[in-house]
Amino acid sequence: MELAYDYPLLSTFWTMLWFFLWIMWFVLLFRIIGDIFRDDTLSGWGKTGWMIFVLVLPFLGVFVYVIARGRSMGHREISHARAQQAELDSYIRKTAGDGGPRTSTDELARLADLRAGGQITDEEFRRAKDLVLSETRTPVSAGASTASESR
Known part of the structure; x- marks a missing residue:
């Protein structure tokens, strides 16, 4: 000590x-x-x-x-x-997923997941799918306004 x-x-x-x-x-x-x-x-x-x-x-x-x-x-x-x-x-x-614009394939996959999870009906899925597919055929400016209206 x-x-x-x-x-x-x-x-x-x-x-x-x-x-x-x-x-x-x-x-x-x-x-x-x-x-x-x-x-x-x-x-x-x-x-x-x-x-x-x-x-x-x-x-x-x-x-x-x-x-x-x-x-x-x-x-x-x-x-x-x-x-x-x-x-x-x-x-x-x-x-x-915010790194760039979503493609139609991404949107369709997301819609399929929502339908499989029961969050949207088959009719809502069909309308949204038609909307996504119609956006791919229209010019970008028209598709952007349609996409903002659908959300």
């Missing part, structure tokens, strides 16, 4: 502070390395130079990079996040 008396509370605080500072520095180092590779405006030699500087003189390299390119680093991070969000939104729209 003597160990608790040899390591007072203030020493524990300083140890934890240094530990978290090291973690923060490593997080910053890895974000900078990722930013170096993400930056399309840097040439291959520029990326190599920054990587050597950041890896050979880590503390100085990280601090100089943040001072020299910190603002553009934030802009690149935001544009990368927006591009990822746009890709995710596009994927969700595509998989949810």
Whole structure:
């Protein structure tokens, strides 16, 4: 139990502070390395130079990079996040079925499912099927107005 008396509370605080500072520095180092590779405006030699500087003189390299390119680093991070969000939104729209116009085959399959589930009668199915098939024979502008009236 003597160990608790040899390591007072203030020493524990300083140890934890240094530990978290090291973690923060490593997080910053890895974000900078990722930013170096993400930056399309840097040439291959520029990326190599920054990587050597950041890896050979880590503390100085990280601090100089943040001072020299910190603002553009934030802009690149935001544009990368927006591009990822746009890709995710596009994927969700595509998989949810809102990615484009429905074909007559899609509409007929949906109507058949509704009839099989008992949500529409055979007469309603026949009328809707005739409507879908007549839309495929008419021009797009006339078909769009007919489709909006039927819904």
